[in-house]
Amino acid sequence: MSGMNYSASADDALVKAARQGELAAFEELVFRHRDQIYARAFSMTRHEEDAVDLSQEAWIKGWQRLGQFQGDSSFTTWMTRIVINLCLDHLRKQRRHRTDSIEELDEDSGGVERQMPVVTVNPTAGLERAELRKKIDGALGQLTAEHHTVLVLHEFEDMDYKTIAKTVGCSMGTVMSRLFYARRKMAALLADVRKES
Amino acid sequence: MKLQAFLDGELPAREAREILTWTQRDREASSLLAELRNTRQALAKSEPHLSLPESREFFWSKIEREIQRLEPHPVAAPPPSGFAALRRWFFPAAAVSALVIAGMIAYFQAPTAAVQTVADADAPTVETTLANSDATTYRDASEGTTLVLFSYAVDNSPVKNKKPTAIN
Numbered sequence: 001m002s003g004m005n006y007s008a009s010a011d012d013a014l015v016k017a018a019r020q021g022e023l024a025a026f027e028e029l030v031f032r033h034r035d036q037i038y039a040r041a042f043s044m045t046r047h048e049e050d051a052v053d054l055s056q057e058a059w060i061k062g063w064q065r066l067g068q069f070q071g072d073s074s075f076t077t078w079m080t081r082i083v084i085n086l087c088l089d090h091l092r093k094q095r096r097h098r099t100d101s102i103e104e105l106d107e108d109s110g111g112v113e114r115q116m117p118v119v120t121v122n123p124t125a126g127l128e129r130a131e132l133r134k135k136i137d138g139a140l141g142q143l144t145a146e147h148h149t150v151l152v153l154h155e156f157e158d159m160d161y162k163t164i165a166k167t168v169g170c171s172m173g174t175v176m177s178r179l180f181y182a183r184r185k186m187a188a189l190l191a192d193v194r195k196e197s
Numbered sequence: 198m199k200l201q202a203f204l205d206g207e208l209p210a211r212e213a214r215e216i217l218t219w220t221q222r223d224r225e226a227s228s229l230l231a232e233l234r235n236t237r238q239a240l241a242k243s244e245p246h247l248s249l250p251e252s253r254e255f256f257w258s259k260i261e262r263e264i265q266r267l268e269p270h271p272v273a274a275p276p277p278s279g280f281a282a283l284r285r286w287f288f289p290a291a292a293v294s295a296l297v298i299a300g301m302i303a304y305f306q307a308p309t310a311a312v313q314t315v316a317d318a319d320a321p322t323v324e325t326t327l328a329n330s331d332a333t334t335y336r337d338a339s340e341g342t343t344l345v346l347f348s349y350a351v352d353n354s355p356v357k358n359k360k361p362t363a364i365n
Contacts, residue, residue: 023264027257034256039247048250055249059260064267118228124239137245154205155240161207176198183201187236 011075019066026066030059033076037083043152044087046141054090058083080157088168091145116184123190139189147182154179200230204237 004017006028017025037058042051061082069078124132140148153159153167161179165172202208203216220227249256 023261027261030257030260031253034249034253035247038249039245042247043245052249052251052256056256056259056263060263060267063260063264118225119232119235120228122235122239124235124243129243132239132243133245136240136243140245151240155237156244161202161205176202180198180201183233183236186240187232190236190239 012071015066015069015071015075018063019069026063029075033079034059036076037079040080040152040156041083041087043140043156044084044145044149045090046145046148050090054086055083058086061086084153084157084167088149091149095145116188119187119191123187135190136186139186142189143182143185147178147185150175150178151182151186200226201233204230204233 004013004022004025006014006017006025009017009025009028011029011032014025014029018029034055038051038055041054041058042048045051045054058079062079065082069075124135127135140151143151149168150164153164154161159167161172161175164175164179168175199208199212199216200220203213203220206213208216220230
């Protein structure tokens, strides 16, 4: 146990201490970034309990793999990649246990997104930030796992098509198709929300 | 989907110029591009802020318990320096060798050393002078005293008594 002031230390210093086996330093990292990691897990799974479990698992894996953290990216980026991979594994397992939804069949048969009417008015214009977030969250919840996953990776994680394809384990064409569908569906859902309100 | 790739900056420059020209000519393409752009912009600044629905202590206690269950954790140690390697392997090996040598010396010299030690210390010794005679000698050099104990049967009794005889 060092005389380190954990709460006043930068992430890099905490990572270094944690690599030496200081659990208290790692606890501070968990405390700082637990919401962010949980939020990513939730955005991927859309399920609160699963997101809690997966974010917890991500932290444990993070501790075990600290020796592999090279510092090429920030610690939070590194942790986010861990939780994303765990979520993708989780979603793959879930997919094996469920029948395909109509939306997926539509996507596979090709072109339902092309038949949607174009939303000509910006459905989110003039909305307060908090209200917009709430509506986006609601709309994301109505997409299938495959669609909101691609959307989250592209829009929130700033991944390009190639990186998403590699991360998810599909072709770039599939990524583009899913992203296109997800965006068009989001536009339609947000337009509906605006009409209702 | 080419429109989307254009929006996301995933097209090579030449193709991007072609798409731009197309959207300037085609109203439907222009509308679709506007819709995709609006959705992207809405998402870009609106990731929902979520908080973990568990207290810090409770969440950490679960992680800590699991980490301790999985110990020892495989955190990478820095590669050992030359001196550290020497300290890690050479010193223990030297210590073991020294112990083995000391043990061998002690083993081969033990009888002599024991006698010498006893004699030097002037300490009392007890020895059985004649193995089958039931006589035992107690010698105390510091006191200048030697006791010899004889055991023999008295009056055909099966009990053996010992009578000390002082020799000065």
